[in-house]
Amino acid sequence: MSQPEFKELNTTRFHLSDHDAVRWLQSLPAESVDLVITDPPYESLERHRAIGTTTRLKHSKASSNDWFKVFKNERFPDLFKETHRVLKRNTHFYLFCNSETAFDVAVPIAKSIGFTFWKPLIWDKKRMGLGYHYRARYEFVLFFEKGKRKLNHLGIPDIIEAPRIRNGYPTEKPPAVAQLLIEQSTNPGDLIVDPFFGSGSTGVAAISAGRWFAGTDTSPEALKTARKRLDQASKTARVST
Numbered sequence: 001m002s003q004p005e006f007k008e009l010n011t012t013r014f015h016l017s018d019h020d021a022v023r024w025l026q027s028l029p030a031e032s033v034d035l036v037i038t039d040p041p042y043e044s045l046e047r048h049r050a051i052g053t054t055t056r057l058k059h060s061k062a063s064s065n066d067w068f069k070v071f072k073n074e075r076f077p078d079l080f081k082e083t084h085r086v087l088k089r090n091t092h093f094y095l096f097c098n099s100e101t102a103f104d105v106a107v108p109i110a111k112s113i114g115f116t117f118w119k120p121l122i123w124d125k126k127r128m129g130l131g132y133h134y135r136a137r138y139e140f141v142l143f144f145e146k147g148k149r150k151l152n153h154l155g156i157p158d159i160i161e162a163p164r165i166r167n168g169y170p171t172e173k174p175p176a177v178a179q180l181l182i183e184q185s186t187n188p189g190d191l192i193v194d195p196f197f198g199s200g201s202t203g204v205a206a207i208s209a210g211r212w213f214a215g216t217d218t219s220p221e222a223l224k225t226a227r228k229r230l231d232q233a234s235k236t237a238r239v240s241t
């Protein structure tokens with residue numbers, strides 16, 4: 001089975017790109033990835049932006065207090081088709097997802113492309129956030145499967161507790177959530193991919209768990225932030241082949 005040939009992986013354990021998610025996935029060989037964990041910027045964010053409940057990218061030379069771009073619902077068929085293609089046989093796919101997108105958009109499209117949908121896991125952020133109809137304390141992580149793969153540990157509950165990150169990159173996720181998913185669905189030395197890496201939380205989790213990481217994000221601020229965090233994580237990572 002082919003593996004992507006990233007020059008950087010020889011020295012740094014990770015590869016970061018700044019290309020569009022779908023185009024970048026199209027450049028990877030079929031059946032070359034052991035796990036995809038990702039967190040796209042959903043179209044529904046735009047509605048929240050209109051009423052002022054989402055955060056902006058920090059001011060920087062590259063982006064002057066801009067929102068990051070959203071990923072339109074109409075692009076999900078291509079995203080999931082490419083995700084399915086690059087995953088090896090018998091692997092998992094986890095998608096951070098809000099309730100507005102999960103059941104009407106993400107699940108039906110992913111199933112039509114060949115994924116099995118098992119269930120939404122709950123990320124319990126431990127503290128309330130914003131909201132109008134009950135304030136938000138959890139987020140879904142949708143659990144999909146390509147083929148058949150057993151979880152590594154069968155005694156793990158479907159509620160993952162990890163405090164939300166405050167004052168970080170917009171919508172930054174704690175690496176502890178991705179690390180649990182990685183330890184459930186891969187082995188040391190496997191390749192984890194995130195095509196919307198943001199601040200690089202999935203990458204930090206992958207490297208800390210002795211796996212390899214590759215991903216992309218179109219925001220220059222994301223690339224800068226993730227590179228710094230992954231360089232740091234690589235220095236202290238567990239060594240594996």
Ligand SMILES: C[S@@+](CC[C@H](N)C(=O)[O-])C[C@H]1O[C@@H](n2cnc3c(N)ncnc32)[C@H](O)[C@@H]1O
Nearest residue numbers: 020021039068172173196198199201217218219
């Ligand atoms: C919800 S954030 C990811 C946050 C990340 N999980 C973290 O913990 O920091 C979504 C990211 O997708 C990026 N993005 C938007 N459109 C994209 C596209 N077409 N391809 C790749 N990345 C994109 C944004 O720049 C943003 O950083």
